[in-house]
Amino acid sequence: MYNKLFSYFIILSGLFACTERPEKDEDQALKAIIDSAFIFAEKQSMLMAEKYKDQDGRFPRTYENGQDVSSDSRWWCSGFFPGSLWYIYENSQNPELLTYAKLYTDRVEREKYTTDNHDVGFMIYCSFGNGYRLTGNKDYEEVMLTAAKSLSTRYRPQVGLIRSWDHNTEHWQYPVIIDNIMNLELLLWAATHSGDTTFREIALSHADKTMEHHFRPDYSSFHVVSYDTISGTPHLKQTHQGLSDESSWSRGQAWGLYGYTYLYRETKNERYLQQARHIADYLINHRNMPEDYIPYWDYDSPDIPNTYRDVSAAAIMASALVELSDYTDKDHTSPYRQVAEVQIKTLASPNYTASLGENGCFILKHSVGAYPLQSEVNVPLTYADYYYLEALTRLKKRI
Template structure:
């Protein structure tokens, strides 16, 4: 036990030293790049760098904790207990993806070692054909790893995963099927989360030259735009399609307050999805969709002043109900990118919203103390409130999109 404690302490000391150097260098670079920046900009840059430094320390503790637990990955922390999963859980790719973002910012070889270790634990999911989450699993882990290292083996994993995901597409319906359960109620269910998995297919089309991947992705994106969204640009969670006609027979919000309510994480998935779809295709209809979703969220009467959404925008218990940090993190990351594409006034508003979100998330209200919170970075996310699943707990995808937002901001400041 003493030997293990010494080893962990040594890791923290080394990380602290490396992080201090990283912070000083980063801040000096920011200061030298543009002396006309205001003190507020300097302060925000400092917030970003401090958040990344803390994330590295906290995530190394997490990585140490699970390194000898073969095949295990962090899932959440509830009632004082660690909750882990194997690669089959839909969130399995987020922790290795978080490590890749941390490595991108610090170039710490210890982080690289763990990013590779935990990414390897996901590889078997490249053969997953029984759900749509293979995109989350593989692209967040292997996708980021390939982006940073150009490891050729990672290419093969992603291409195989894209082929697996494509098996869930049925031309008659024009969408990728999400779930295979609850067949008494759903014929061909598609959830808004599925929009996030198309990025893997678009990568595969570009890499392989096989245009069928892109055709599937764009068909899914267009049909989702047509059938998932209400006139005000809020979205349903689940749309089930008739397998014969390809027309929706049921629209629901399975994880929200009611079928007609706006479940906050679902709205964030849509915003993020159509933002990257515009990036990859330059099709104006996707940009317009992302802008309209952003306007709906930012101007929603139940959006708090700090832009950390309640778990559902239509919860009757507002303001005395839970916030969902995961929805805020996804929204922040999407808005950072969308601000690059939107016209000037909108872009400025998006940046103001993101700055408010990041400052709030980086505060003690939502950021854990070192070594606490099961070694997750952020607190207070909500998985599925109506199902009483993962309510007011840390979640890997909240940390992942928070780190992605910080990384994107750091490159733009």
């Protein structure tokens, strides 16, 4: 890992800073990159907000083949664009941004009643959660508590997990995807704000069984684990959006890292911290991790290096590593923080950041939704922008 970091920092030196400058100067250079990234993100996202403001109930989804692709609130990504606006508003305090953040957040509200999929956590916590964090709006609190109750209906005690999907029943009895670890944050928030410990019990049961059954000995993870509804044990383990069942689909690995990092924050349970560290070390030291730490869509793709990167995986990973660096000993804190900084500097470069008004007004380029399904390949995605902005916000607060 250290050799990889050293070589890449030499490359970055010509672009961003001399490697022998004092640490304070390096921090100032990084702060300038972050500030510039936020200035661009505000301009680009305002263009996006204006584009969709009169399209009632619509959200940006991606930009493909020169065409805008949008969704309504039912799409699992509906909370990410309003969440992005909240992060940009947090940085700039632009009142026009606040107006747009409220507008697009309100468009998601009906999803507080969603019980037919697990993504209500993404939908509501990224939008209303950030809005509540920044404004304290009591109406937002009600939305999140209602959404937490809706999400809880997908939990079955005899299995001990929240069911992810209801389709493909000829193969899956009770499918749980690694992405689902991200939705537990809404439940933990609800437990704190309602006093109902059931939310916490559900979240921790899901986290523990995921840790037990989703991960391989090397701390890579499967994408889908389907459980027998009677015994509550796995009957099938697969990687639906990755190369193969035994491969390491990059975004799935990032979800796991992010999930166990915030689980430690919320519980202070050492087993979650150790899990997050193991996942981080697996990713950082992976033989196919590029020197700039922008992962390929699957770490085991036979076409590496001549295949697609997944910027969304990098953004999620960067945000998680910035936080994880706060919770680890000195030997781990520095490498985690350094990797995140490399990722953020790289994402902020023209290689991955769009030009103003281009890329469908998304911030970042080159994400991959589901390569085996040929869905959203090498396109911008709302969750890549969201976690990039979160990573920028987190890092800026720590400089």
